[in-house]
Amino acid sequence: MKYYSTNKQESGVCLEDAVVKGLAADKGLYMPDRIKSLPDDFYQEIDRLSFQEIAYRVADAFFGEDIPTDTLQDIVYDTLRFDTPLMPVSDHIWSLELFHGPTLAFKDVGARFMARLLGYFIRKEGKEQVNVLVATSGDTGSAVANGFLGVEGIHVYVLYPKGKVSEIQEKQFTTLGQNITAIEVDGTFDDCQALVKSAFMDKELNAHMQLTSANSINVARFLPQAFYYFYAYAQLKQAGKADNVVICVPSGNFGNITAGLFGKRMGLPVRRFIAANNRNDVFYQYLQTGIYTPRPSIATIANAMDVGAPSNFARVLDLYGEDHTAICADISGATYTDEQIAETMRQTWQQHHYLLDPHGACGYRALTEGLQPGEEGIFLETAHPAKFKDTVERIIGEPVTIPAKLQAFMQGEKQSVPLSKEFSDFKNYLLTRE
Numbered sequence: 308m309k310y311y312s313t314n315k316q317e318s319g320v321c322l323e324d325a326v327v328k329g330l331a332a333d334k335g336l337y338m339p340d341r342i343k344s345l346p347d348d349f350y351q352e353i354d355r356l357s358f359q360e361i362a363y364r365v366a367d368a369f370f371g372e373d374i375p376t377d378t379l380q381d382i383v384y385d386t387l388r389f390d391t392p393l394m395p396v397s398d399h400i401w402s403l404e405l406f407h408g409p410t411l412a413f414k415d416v417g418a419r420f421m422a423r424l425l426g427y428f429i430r431k432e433g434k435e436q437v438n439v440l441v442a443t444s445g446d447t448g449s450a451v452a453n454g455f456l457g458v459e460g461i462h463v464y465v466l467y468p469k470g471k472v473s474e475i476q477e478k479q480f481t482t483l484g485q486n487i488t489a490i491e492v493d494g495t496f497d498d499c500q501a502l503v504k505s506a507f508m509d510k511e512l513n514a515h516m517q518l519t520s521a522n523s524i525n526v527a528r529f530l531p532q533a534f535y536y537f538y539a540y541a542q543l544k545q546a547g548k549a550d551n552v553v554i555c556v557p558s559g560n561f562g563n564i565t566a567g568l569f570g571k572r573m574g575l576p577v578r579r580f581i582a583a584n585n586r587n588d589v590f591y592q593y594l595q596t597g598i599y600t601p602r603p604s605i606a607t608i609a610n611a612m613d614v615g616a617p618s619n620f621a622r623v624l625d626l627y628g629e630d631h632t633a634i635c636a637d638i639s640g641a642t643y644t645d646e647q648i649a650e651t652m653r654q655t656w657q658q659h660h661y662l663l664d665p666h667g668a669c670g671y672r673a674l675t676e677g678l679q680p681g682e683e684g685i686f687l688e689t690a691h692p693a694k695f696k697d698t699v700e701r702i703i704g705e706p707v708t709i710p711a712k713l714q715a716f717m718q719g720e721k722q723s724v725p726l727s728k729e730f731s732d733f734k735n736y737l738l739t740r741e
């Protein structure tokens with residue numbers, strides 16, 4: 308399979324280059340040349356297949372031409388060593404729980420898959436060590452660090468702003484050791500991101516060591532997210548309720564929902580999608596007006612969705628040939644204030660005894676308001692509520708139990724390298740590493 312850039316200046320790129328580069332040289336996002344439909348018999352028997360079997364069939368459609376069958380199967384099976392169960396919440400509304408992975412958020416799926424795929428390329432080429440640089444405001448760092456933990460040939464540097472991530476988040480990437488190094492930058496998230504960008508542009512550094520990024524625009528992180536859309540459908544079919552499925556995705560950078568749209572293009576019988584936003588609602592505005600106006604993000608309680616210029620918007624446009632009418636036919640939008648998100652969390656806890664996290668709450672609410680008679684709704688519960696313990700406890704007025712997996716991180720000892728926000732310091736540090 309070849310990949311082209313959404314900016315159309317690059318095409319015919321092989322999978323390995325697309326994965327190692329991440330972003331195309333013309334600053335566009337890579338798209339696969341073709342999106343293969345899966346055969347009817349697959350959809351007929353899908354409710355009798357396991358998550359891993361389903362995921363392998365989907366992975367094969369994208370990566371099968373470039374990766375040997377056994378290897379791809381190993382990568383898929385090892386990535387998905389946890390379940391993503393579909394749980395009933397209220398009338399015709401189901402939660403697809405994507406928080407049963409190591410860091411309790413959906414980003415585990417893409418990060419684990421990408422780590423294993425990159426590890427395969429490194430082994431195959433006999434490449435020297437590849438160094439992954441990732442700046443994080445919290446959640447991405449933990450998913451990437453844990454996804455890449457122990458993968459041979461890769462070293463990960465997580466840059467995070469000192470004192471600006473929660474204790475739980477910090478523990479998830481500073482206690483791992485092995486091939487993971489946490490760098491505690493005396494600055495903001497933007498400073499961390501600027502350091503990473505400068506590193507990628509620095510000739511001397513790139514001659515010294517192979518650098519790559521693991522952010523969410525990478526095709527190896529983005530495409531595997533399609534797996535659980537198919538599995539969600541399979542679970543609904545098992546329950547005999549898969550005739551008119553609507554899937555609602557709490558969205559920030561729009562990588563997650565775009566993977567679902569790819570699934571629909573492969574024939575997955577989803578009637579329509581809903582993109583749920585917090586107050587950062589440039590996509591919602593685009594749906595209403597046809598005009599896309601990125602703007603600076605504003606802070607909300609669903610902070611992983613605080614994105615003012617969603618990077619995967621380019622992929623949505625490309626997928627629909629920039630046709631606003633076609634986009635509106637498949638996707639509708641919703642947008643909620645912090646007060647509405649909190650109200651939804653409180654009510655759902657009181658009425659249905661289901662604890663939503665602030666992101667999932669946007670998705671659930673959009674279904675309660677937007678589902679039509681005869682439709683069955685699935686929202687993606689993108690993270691475990693305990694990851695936002697303080698916010699959730701304040702809203703529901705009750706203590707939240709921390710799952711054992713999160714507790715285990717809390718017991719580890721924090722290890723980090725303190726650095727200033729000056730690029731020269733970061734560069735010297737990297738140059739003297741090997």
Ligand SMILES: *Cc1c(COP(=O)(O)O)cnc(C)c1O
Nearest residue numbers: 558559560561562563611689690
């Ligand atoms: C990253 C994230 C999102 C947003 O996903 P996108 O793919 O960026 O749209 C939503 N919820 C949680 C908990 C996240 O970590």
